[in-house]
Amino acid sequence: MLRSLRKIPSRKSISSLYLQRKTFLTNDYKCTEAWNSQISSPILTKVNIHDFYNILDQNFTSKGVISAIDVDIFANAIKDPVYLEELKDLLHKLRLSADTGNTLESTHHATIRNFIEFGHIPELIDILKDPLNFGVFLDNYSANILLDKLITSADYEAAAKVASLIMLQEDFTNDITCSLCQYACYKYITNFTPPEPPAVEEKNEKNKKVEEVKIRIKFLRNPYFDDHFDIKDTLLSAGKTLAWISERSNDTVNNNLQIIGWLVYQKYDKLKSACKHIAETGSPKIFTETIDLIKKECQNGEGETKETLEKCVSMLDALGTAETPLEESLKITIENAINKAQNNDISQQKELFKSWIKIREEKLEEQTKRLDRAKRTQLIEEKQKLLEEEEQRLWFFEKEEAIDLQIEEKEKLVEAPSGKTKSSKLSDEEYVPPEILPKRR
Secondary structure (H helix, E strand, O other): OHHHHHOOOOHHHHHHHHHHHOOOOOHHHHOHHHHHHHOOOHHHHOOOHHHHHHHHHHHHHHHOOOOHHHHHHHHHHOOOHHHHHHHHHHHHHHHHOHHHHHOOHHHHHHHHHHHHHOOOHHHHHHHHOOHHHHOOOOOHHHHHHHHHHHHHOOOHHHHHHHHHHHHHHOOOOOHHHHHHHHHHHHHHHHOOOOOOOOOOOOOOOOOOOOOOOOOOOOOOOOOOOOOOOOOOOHHHHHHHHHHHHHOOOOOHHHHHHHHHHHHHHOOHHHHHHHHHHHHHHOOOOEOHHHHHHHHHHHHHOOHHHHHHHHHHHHHHHOOOEOOOOHHHHHHHHHHHHHHHHHHHHHHHHHHHHHHHHHHHHHHHHHHHHHHHHHHHHHHHHHHHHHHHHHHHHHOOOOOHHHHHHHHHHHHHHHHHHHHHHHHHHHHHHOOOOOOOOOOOO
16 A cells, blocks of 8 residues: 555646646647648658668768758658768758858758757757758757757756857847747756866876877967857856846846846946946836845956956945846746737648748659759760760761871870889980099098
8 A cells, every 4th residue: 555655646736747847838839730740741751761872872972972852851851860870961962062052941940850859859950050060050940849859858067058059159039049049058057067177087107108209280360269259268258158148128127137147148348338227217126036136246356347346236235126036027928928929820831841842843843854854965975975976986987087187196195204204314314423432631
């Protein structure tokens, strides 16, 4: 009896499981039926994906050519996670080819959906973070689905990395995307724990000799940091993302998130100006979480930084304090954005999927015509060559003198370098070594 009772979960555990599984986006937002109908088009269902990959790989190996429409068909025709590595390889090859500028929007979306559906999200983030080698970029719909998936699984570090990629694209038009990015960055910042310093191994300096390794280089590059694409620290990029996205509105939540963003991004001048602007307006309220983060940073600050943070705290303390927690207010902002923009996003996705089917058919027809044209041109050139040979054979005796002249000209071209070798040989034979005299004593 006791064993059976132990298996019954408590109300608290049931509620925690429910909260963990709750998502912001509804199932309708993913447009699963519309996407399945898009990937069930006749062009994609006829593809034998294994043989298709081998053909594309052989063409690239032998000719160095790969087509964007072929990669798009492969990306949309995947039904098994086994072929994700092949898709990654084809994306890299397309990036190396001249046709990379013709990459279709459906290729990006299909790649992201496939990696999310089959649970290869860490590998997907690595691909997104390396656009130079793979060239895959997020759109608003795939970004929302990916962010919702990462936030639901409480992987806030990965969610903050995705949000920073959206910040790098500098597209803040979608309210759902912006609110999810804000939530992901805020959760990552509040749950951030600094990594432990690496253990220092004690070395026996007396017995071990230090070897200097010298490397010859052509030139030294001047150090350069653009403070945008060169940011590698996830915490700094999360702060910048939070600050940039929150600048688009002046309500209470965005003002507080903007202050937190500048604080984490370590732009204390902009932090001070933001606090001054909020203090002068006086209407927005301040969340206790915002002041606590500034005070915590103030304890670790020194010199001018500490003075600036203390001034910010004194300016914000004069304002009223918000009653609800900042995280709850953020969730309300996300829900409002979803209620406002969800239906529009769903209808736009369905229209996009239909347009992608038409675009794929048109591009494939254009490629087929182009290949047929190239094949016909090659056949005509081969036929002309055969006709010229046949004409030369039939009219040999009438054009014998002209043919002999052509042969003589070719022989002169061949003999030209041989004359240089003969002259060099003669010069070697005529060479007289110098006379070596005995040394004087």
